[in-house]
Amino acid sequence: xxxxxxxxxxxxxxxxxxxxxxxxxxxxxxxxxxxxxxxxxxxxxxxxxxxxxxxxxxxxxxxxxxxxxxxxxxxxxxxxxxxxxxxxxxxxxxxxxxxxxxxxxxxxxxxxxxxxxxxxxxxxxxxxxxxxxxxxxxxxxxxxxxxxxxxxxxxxxxxxxxxxxxxxxxxxxxxxxxxxxxxxxxxxxxxxxxxxxxxxxxxxxxxxxxxxxxxxxxxxxxxxxxxxxxxxxxxxxxxxxxxxxxxxxxxxxxxxxxxxxxxxxxxxxxxxxxxxxxxxxxxxx
Numbered sequence: 001x002x003x004x005x006x007x008x009x010x011x012x013x014x015x016x017x018x019x020x021x022x023x024x025x026x027x028x029x030x031x032x033x034x035x036x037x038x039x040x041x042x043x044x045x046x047x048x049x050x051x052x053x054x055x056x057x058x059x060x061x062x063x064x065x066x067x068x069x070x071x072x073x074x075x076x077x078x079x080x081x082x083x084x085x086x087x088x089x090x091x092x093x094x095x096x097x098x099x100x101x102x103x104x105x106x107x108x109x110x111x112x113x114x115x116x117x118x119x120x121x122x123x124x125x126x127x128x129x130x131x132x133x134x135x136x137x138x139x140x141x142x143x144x145x146x147x148x149x150x151x152x153x154x155x156x157x158x159x160x161x162x163x164x165x166x167x168x169x170x171x172x173x174x175x176x177x178x179x180x181x182x183x184x185x186x187x188x189x190x191x192x193x194x195x196x197x198x199x200x201x202x203x204x205x206x207x208x209x210x211x212x213x214x215x216x217x218x219x220x221x222x223x224x225x226x227x228x229x230x231x232x233x234x235x236x237x238x239x240x241x242x243x244x245x246x247x248x249x250x251x252x253x254x255x256x257x258x259x260x261x262x263x264x265x266x267x268x269x270x271x272x273x274x275x276x277x278x279x280x281x282x283x284x285x
């Protein structure tokens with residue numbers, strides 16, 4: 001069980017804002033990631049070889065060579081096994097991207113953006129990573145003006161491939177996917193404060209009916225269900241990964257009435273917050 005009242009937050013060195021490198025099981029960042037944590041920044045990883053076993057917010061994934069993923073800020077994740085995996089990574093703050101890349105990333109990343117690459121796509125991403133790694137030697141202390149466009153190109157290409165995979169698999173319009181992703185990003189940033197679909201529809205400048213219809217087509221869930229799902233996910237994270245009291249968790253999630261929060265959690269999870277914590281404490285022993 002966890003030892004802190006909050007989930008570990010891994011931060012960047014804000015003097016740089018971009019950190020790019022090659023990783024394997026011995027890389028310090030990978031070793032740190034063996035414990036549950038969040039980032040305050042984005043991280044892109046290319047798995048070149050082997051297999052990586054990761055948990056993203058209770059979703060267990062095994063990713064093989066040729067997989068590229070983008071992990072957004074705030075998401076709790078943990079590496080379980082590396083299985084000889086190697087690859088590249090870049091961690092960055094979004095202000096280092098071009099405006100276009102920032103908008104593409106915002107519209108695309110709700111949870112983890114996961115892409116299985118073709119051979120030529122993997123070669124392209126590898127070339128971008130290699131170019132970024134060589135820049136400090138090529139341009140000494142003035143390489144940022146070249147590094148940021150390369151990073152932006154990587155992000156833009158990842159979002160293009162991600163949208164293409166969604167459209168091909170779901171037969172959905174780009175506009176529908178864009179609205180859904182923007183909504184989910186807004187929920188991730190505001191679920192502690194805004195609990196009503198109308199508050200999000202206003203921010204998106206669309207009607208509640210349009211929002212609901214779009215979300216149903218893309219996700220199969222209503223706006224209210226997605227908001228409550230995010231609230232429950234964060235509640236479960238805090239119950240499992242922290243030792244914060246039920247009252248503290250209720251307040252963190254925007255519920256001043258702890259009894260109401262307990263009733264809501266029990267209804268959605270099938271057990272009370274205290275029971276949930278006990279169940280998963282036993283599983284982790």
